[in-house]
Amino acid sequence: MTDLIARAEALDSADPLAEYRSQFLAPDDFDVVSYLDGNSLGRPLIATAALMEEFIREQWAGRLIRGWTDSWMEWPIRLGDRLGSVALGAAADQVVIGDSTTVLLYKLARAAVDSSPSRKRVILDTDNFPTDRYVLEGIAAEKGLELVWIATDPAAGIQPDQVAAVVDERTALVLFSHVAYRSGWLADVAEINRIAHDAGALSMWDLCHSAGSVPIHLDAWGVDLAVGCTYKYLNGGPGAPAFAYLRKGLQTTLRQPIQGWMGHRASFEMGPGYEPSAGSRALLSGTPPILGMVPLHANLDMLAAAGIEAVRAKSLLLTSYVLDLADEWLAPFGVEVAGPRDPARRGGHVTLRKPGFEALLDPLWDAGVIPDYRRPDGLRIGPAPLSTGFGEVARGLSTLRDLLEK
Known part of the structure; x- marks a missing residue:
């Protein structure tokens, strides 16, 4: 001892x-x-405590509604770009901050399966985090999809050969966690992506237990879609907003289903009909949680320095x-x-x-x-x-x- x-x-x-x-x-x-x-x-x-006080006393109290045009409107994109650069290996205009992990999972997974209506299968594993499983169960019920379950060892995690055994031309989407929430298993993202792409399927990854702890290379690995939270290793605080990643090459073909004013090409026109914004802003729906984003400024500074x-x-x-x-x-x-x-x-x-x-x-x-x-x-x-x-x-x-x- x-x-x-x-x-x-x-x-x-x-x-x-x-x-x-x-x-x-x-x-x-x-x-x-x-x-x-x-x-x-x-x-x-x-630094987060100081930033929160400064934001409330000066930006919120001092600027009031003017804060939106000062900078707040751009926070989901600017902070998303910084997070992508510091922790996710993602080039600009592919990551946004906002909503919860569950909501962003729904948005991206639903957009993915909607983009391939002839493909009716979604592949996931039995030991993934409950939200991932529940969201896909709900989407499958909405869309009449077949869920293909891979039985994973709770003491290990998803293996490339398990994916290769079930993915085929009927597969629309595969969804797994980069780090398994129960065991801590670190998946081979690049190889699983290759297997999915060879079958014409899209790949989606849950980064909740890896963002800020494990190096991530979304662009280099060929990830199509990803989500993650900011309150674990990113120190965003209880209920801090999550992030979503949508590969640039898919941004003109995938359309997220929760159409709100913040994702419109011209939010303040407030005209008839929904026209999605170009780029990652289209992933937004309603008013972003600005107060909840304040801690991320401090942590991203720290993570960038370390x-x-x-x-x-x-x-x-x-x-x-x-x-x-x-x-x-x-x-x-x-x-x-x-x-x-x-x-x-x-x-x-x-x-x-x-x-x-x-x-x-x-x-x-x-x-x-x-x-x-x-x-x-x-x-x-x-x-x-x-x-x-x-x-x-x-x-x-x-x-x-x-x-x-x-």
């Missing part, structure tokens, strides 16, 4: 991103000693350290690792499994240790690289070990 604690101290001392931890807001009376749920909700930045490759390097060190702690401290109590050990296939979190883990949640929280829990028996350990140190991970898992001993 001592060697692993000493290793945490050495890793923290050598951490090139250690300075960023002090940029996160942690009040003096903060009762959390180990926050291991950055893959569900990121911590707030000190660099996504450096973030990924630390993430791999953190999750590797979690695996070592699990093997030495927790395995003797029957705890299993329910996710990939191979760093090439591991996202930003590690899932630990043991029957009865749910009963430990309240004692862990009472002790100031906050992991995530996914039924039936998985604890997700998600250390966010910019806000989490190795000593913090050690404190959290040592507390878990003590509770297991009891």
Whole structure:
């Protein structure tokens, strides 16, 4: 046990991103000693608190309705472009910020299947996040489509050969998660895209558990459509708006179904009939959540300064350290690792499994240790690289070990 604690101290001392931890807001009376749920909700930045106050006092109170013509109208596109550049590997005018992940999933998936009316099959996997599955079930009911389910191992994730076995000329769309929400499995996006495209199908990816943690190359990988949230590794705050990506080559052929004034080619004309805007703005519908976008300015500044490759390097060190702690401290109590050990296939979190883990949640929280829990028996350990140190991970898992001993 001592060697692993000493290793945490050495890793923290050598951490090139250690300075960023002090940029996160942690009040003096903060009762959390180990926050291991950055893959569900990121911590707030000190800069975010200042930006929110400045926005309310100066932009909102000072400019009032004039704020829209000052800059707010362009925030969904400007912030989308910046997010695409900093974290998604996407050229300009392909990413927008706005709506929730669920709404954007519906918009893009519905647009995709509408664009190929002769293709009646949609491929998805059984262990994808519930929203993805539920949205596609609803679209299938609306459109009379066949859902083709790939059974994926909850301790792993989608494999290219599984996709190749079912995709064909009847397939309109394939939808998977880049990082599996349960296991942390990192999918081979480029290869799965190639398989889908060879069959003439479109590919769509859920980036919720990878954006801001894992390098993403949407343009280079040939992704057609993607969605993701901003409140996990992007520290946008509870309920922060999501983002959508639509490849430029598809923007003239795909038409999202929720037609609103903000996506019109001339929003303030307010004339008869809907005419979609050119480019990514056509993905917008109603008035965008400007207040909810304010935190993204601060986090994108931080992520740009740190660099996504450096973030990924630390993430791999953190999750590797979690695996070592699990093997030495927790395995003797029957705890299993329910996710990939191979760093090439591991996202930003590690899932630990043991029957009865749910009963430990309240004692862990009472002790100031906050992991995530996914039924039936998985604890997700998600250390966010910019806000989490190795000593913090050690404190959290040592507390878990003590509770297991009891």
